[in-house]
Amino acid sequence: MEALAAIGLVSNVLGFIDTGWKLCGLIKEYSAAAGAPAEVVSLSSRLELVLQALKEMDESGRAKLNHEKLALKICSDEAEELRLFLEGLKVIPDKISSSRAFKWKRSSLEKGWKAFKTLRGREKLEKFQTSLDWIMGLITMQQQTRLETTAMNVEDQTTLLVKHSEEVLKGLTELHLFSDQSHVDISASKTRSPYIGVFYGATSKRQLKYNLRKCKGRLENSIGSMSFTSFQ
Incomplete structure (x- = not known):
């Protein structure tokens, strides 16, 4: 593998893992403050499983195939897009007392989740879920192939x-x-x-x-x- 290709591969893997954990952390933060829709909580749980499986697969040292690299890049971009969208739901004025900050944050997130349930929010969620399913399918296929190779x-x-x-x-x-x-x-x-x-x-x-x-x-x-x- 050429040096530039290797750097690009590492960037794809680490980029997706980093963005994925940021997204999980943001969803947990929102859930603690104002609750989150069930589909968002479910997405976060599935994302954590995918990130852990991907981390283990990456640590095995196996070279990724081109379609796997592409899937990681697409999913990483969509995870970042979803994260930025969720960040945009949290609007807190710069000048606000600490005593009012939590109440404002809670109220802001409650309104944000309502906005998230709009067509735009659901489209982003479904788009990311589709990419996540793609990644999980690749991981499952790789694990199965590895087991079959070992058996042979x-x-x-x-x-x-x-x-x-x-x-x-x-x-x-x-x-x-x-x-x-x-x-x-x-x-x-x-x-x-x-x-x-x-x-x-x-x-x-x-x-x-x-x-x-x-x-x-x-x-x-x-x-x-x-x-x-x-x-x-």
Whole structure:
């Protein structure tokens, strides 16, 4: 990934997360002061889940695809637009005593929520909800793909593990059979030469042990790879 593309990606992710948390904080502030419409509270809860899932996905280090980058950019822009719209509902005069500030704020927000329920406010809310659903769909699809990939890796490693286990078992069986056969060959060869059978037996036995060590190494590597894959 080129440097500028990497910077743009980080900007998209961090920008959406930052804007999203600001929006959640603003909704909570408004709710505490004057209550908030149920659909806005629901939006805030869903947004928090998306932000947390996105943060975990980003920390995994996986590169984002182009359509994911675009979705993050669009959703970030719409979150900022909605946040600015909500900020505009809170109108408090600069010169006002602290004793009257809370009452004014509450009254202002109550009027603001009524304004939010107008067509313009609902359009902004629905537009952002659509983008949020898009982001959540991408996250869900990515999580599912990752699980499927992990399952495929485990299946492949299991097949390899069985294969190497069979090789080790075969090697052990051959070594055992050869030991018995070598004893017979050595006994028989004593009538001819005491060295021929011993030399032949030792050479073949060394080869079998060497092959067995190779099989054992492949088996251990398969087990190690399988253990690593299961934690991905």
